[in-house]
Amino acid sequence: MIQRPRGTRDFTPQDMETRRYLEGNFRSTAETYGFREIATPIFEHTELFTLKSGPNIIDEMYAFEDKGGRQIALRPELTAPAMRFFVNDLTNYPRPLKLYYFGQCFRYERPQSGRYREFFQFGAELIGAPNPESDAEVIGLAAALVRGSGLANYNIRIGHIGVLRGRLAAAGVGPEKAPAILQKLDKKMYEEARPIMRDAGMMGEDIEEVIRITQLIGPVDLLQDFPGEASDYLREVFQVLRDYGFTNVQVDLGVVRGLDYYTGIVFEVDAPNLGAEKQVCGGGSYSLTELFGGEKVFSTGFAIGFDRILLALDKEGLNAPEKRLDAYVIPTSEGMRHRAFMITAALRAEGVRTDVDLMRRNVGKNFKYADAARARFVVVVGDKEAAEGAVTVRDLSTGEQRVVPIEELPSVVKA
């Protein structure tokens, strides 16, 4: 038997109802925020991703050479393709440009719980507005998406890379040495970070102060201890988020990010129910366009792990409303088959989800199938009722049964 590739999934009808429900929910929230959808190809030139993330990312991607000798990779994320698209074709759109997207991404790594080789991301980018309120707009959308999904238990933490970068600069660390330190601090690898900081000329108390900062999580007031531009900026972001009604937000000065293209705020959302793999959203402000051959443009964006949100919702016992078959149509005799098909067509024309016996089963077996298919109503098309222009309708949840004139049928069975 041929199996699906390792680390990938097939989705059953029940799975897809849940997934499409959440997707629709995300889509309409994003549109309410004035974001508009774009889409890019499943694969890109490998160079797009190595330019953004460095050559090591090749080891974590489905990267291959196509028949024309081009280096191609299945996309591991969607920000680089979105910004590539912007640089290629969208620079003349009025700014700020507010874009969202949803689709498959791919990574080549050992599959594990909640991490698949093919996974789904929903994300957004706000391009061309480097202000606290544009950052708040993006964080607000991320928060609205998570809240709108129905998830009850989640934390939103916001930092600003300027706070820690400023401290490092004040302690005499130059811009060429900071990234290596920030990368270790971002992962809370303090034992590795300390000697690098020492080599960069930092004094013992500066080192411990920097480490303390990366562990600070709390209300916006804790910024009082770190005066400066970055703090003022963050405070304004928090103010706009309050205007938007988001108060369950914390400052986290340990959200750092080691990559050069991050320019200011950084934020994360986690769902504690998920344990070790609890991060469901990550974002920040950045400047990537010049890496891809365009002018320098500031942007803010995020990606939500669609599969992880679903997992977190599942842990909270939340399910999408079930989509049921409205009517299952059963002819009682060979002579009634064509009448059953005509009635089926009439119901479908009214938007009623309708199925009809396609197996020439007897009435008893057809009722069993209707039960198994979880139909709401059975429509029995019999000779006697046909003579009166009617059918018999049974409500499968109550067992009630009555004769209904054909012209009233759609309104009786419509959900």
Next chain:
Amino acid sequence: MIQRPRGTRDFTPQDMETRRYLEGNFRSTAETYGFREIATPIFEHTELFTLKSGPNIIDEMYAFEDKGGRQIALRPELTAPAMRFFVNDLTNYPRPLKLYYFGQCFRYERPQSGRYREFFQFGAELIGAPNPESDAEVIGLAAALVRGSGLANYNIRIGHIGVLRGRLAAAGVGPEKAPAILQKLDKKMYEEARPIMRDAGMMGEDIEEVIRITQLIGPVDLLQDFPGEASDYLREVFQVLRDYGFTNVQVDLGVVRGLDYYTGIVFEVDAPNLGAEKQVCGGGSYSLTELFGGEKVFSTGFAIGFDRILLALDKEGLNAPEKRLDAYVIPTSEGMRHRAFMITAALRAEGVRTDVDLMRRNVGKNFKYADAARARFVVVVGDKEAAEGAVTVRDLSTGEQRVVPIEELPSVVKA
């Protein structure tokens, strides 16, 4: 500047609105017919496709070896993955099983008008009901999808491979020689077909009769000249399609298909506006499960070329309804900014598509942006109105402007 890979496309917000509109249209029609959505991975083991279509398909696919040494291919079509999924996991579902799917497919060939290396298919499979009415159900769905898309100009042609296979058998051609002949006849390559038929022992008049049959297109009555099981079956399919209200359907005995797994009816839909690449849908009944390691199960299915339907709709001048921004909120002064954000949040909470100034532009520039963004209304948040708990609303299509109390604002600007 990094470009997207050759033969692929990016989709702008306007493109995506059109595409999502058609997708939603297709999805709800399929669900009205009692079909339910499934999804399978973007790539599969290469063997899945060579088992179905023969080893030559490798040349037309994005096939590669992954880092674990597995032969992997980006899916060129969606029937094989759907049937692989059925064999793996869905055999215990009540039958008939009615499934639909929508997604990207890939082919490696020279890009040309209307043919992309990444393209989109919408398709359906009805599994486990080998009856004329189940075939009619599937053709009916295909017809309903095309009609429901709004396309005016299209043809539906249905054949049955049994008619021609029966003729070949009657003329003494064994089942081992028939496929080569059928493949040539399917492509109307008569000069190549004639010598193969002669070598298979057919007489001249039988050969010309077979060729004549492959050219027959017309009303169901033309089946009278070809009595037999296949004709009776086709006539019953047409009867059910008439019950369903589809009368614009023709018999086409030239829809043949050379591959062994086709078992009965075959059908195609074309949009003449598209010229040489006019086929927008192809389908038929088949048996593939045993190739993939399962029990033999009869199925009927089809695939619709999503991009070609869009191209055909475009040629007929049909466009999706435009999704517009409902409201653009402008503060008239620095002091009104936070009030503007609060009003924006209140509108969004009511499902109003709302944007707000994120660039700290002056009022004149903000009005220009609102025009460029095609907003329906501008909401001006000024100090004077604020004192009265109101805002000024301008309808951008009429230019009318009036003061609106905050509590009435959502109902005024909601689409």
